[in-house]
Amino acid sequence: MKVREFTKPVTADKLNESLASRFGSKIDLEAFSTEQLEDARNKVRTALSQTETNEAFDAVQDTTYQKNKLFLDVLNTAIAERDDNIVSEIDEAVQEIKEGEEDKAELVMAAKDMVDRLTGWMEDTAEMQTESMLELADAIRDEMGSEASEAFTNLVKPALESMYEVMETTRGTLTQGVGQLTGEAQPMDTMGAEDPAAEPEMEPTVDADAELAPGEVGMPDDDGMGAADAAAGGEEEAGREKRESVERSKKKS
Numbered sequence: 001m002k003v004r005e006f007t008k009p010v011t012a013d014k015l016n017e018s019l020a021s022r023f024g025s026k027i028d029l030e031a032f033s034t035e036q037l038e039d040a041r042n043k044v045r046t047a048l049s050q051t052e053t054n055e056a057f058d059a060v061q062d063t064t065y066q067k068n069k070l071f072l073d074v075l076n077t078a079i080a081e082r083d084d085n086i087v088s089e090i091d092e093a094v095q096e097i098k099e100g101e102e103d104k105a106e107l108v109m110a111a112k113d114m115v116d117r118l119t120g121w122m123e124d125t126a127e128m129q130t131e132s133m134l135e136l137a138d139a140i141r142d143e144m145g146s147e148a149s150e151a152f153t154n155l156v157k158p159a160l161e162s163m164y165e166v167m168e169t170t171r172g173t174l175t176q177g178v179g180q181l182t183g184e185a186q187p188m189d190t191m192g193a194e195d196p197a198a199e200p201e202m203e204p205t206v207d208a209d210a211e212l213a214p215g216e217v218g219m220p221d222d223d224g225m226g227a228a229d230a231a232a233g234g235e236e237e238a239g240r241e242k243r244e245s246v247e248r249s250k251k252k253s
Helices: 012-023 034-054 057-061 063-096 100-144 146-182 227-252
Strands: none
Touching: 012 063, 034 063, 034 100, 034 146, 100 146
């Protein structure tokens, strides 16, 4: 074995193999985007922090805790490797393309830094919701009474929960923005939006209340005194002649 093999950095694949050999499961790293790996890393980190803070010493020797520790190592290494690859690709691109691309790369890294900072705030808020909140409530109860402690908790707890939810939503938006900058996510879907140019033209309609002049559609081209009146008068005369004929027949009989 050569000396340089001792200093060879441990890769995510090697750690993943160790995870599989010790606990019988591994992470399919290729199936996740960088943002998804970061989300999983943050959740595992928070769970470990809560265990270390809340549980006794025996808990950190638990199999679940040890497995999560190795999970975290795999995720951290995979993310670092992807970041290194991104930096390497950026360095190569800067040498081949115009100078403005370097500014674009810096903007991407700055955007990712915003996500990381917000993630840290979320972890701090989660800690305040659990440990700090409970400890402070107990201290207020001891010094100022149960009523003051309960009033404080009822006021502050919803505020912390609301702040965490807002940051969670904001982080999702920032993550989407980073994905659009790096090309790993698509812009918001605009399918279904109405295209004004595609709207059918309205067919001309005729107002039922509008008056039409003689000779226009729907009106006979006369003065209104023609066949219609004649037909009406003829019908009346025919009826009168029929009645007179009946009366003459009755007289003869």
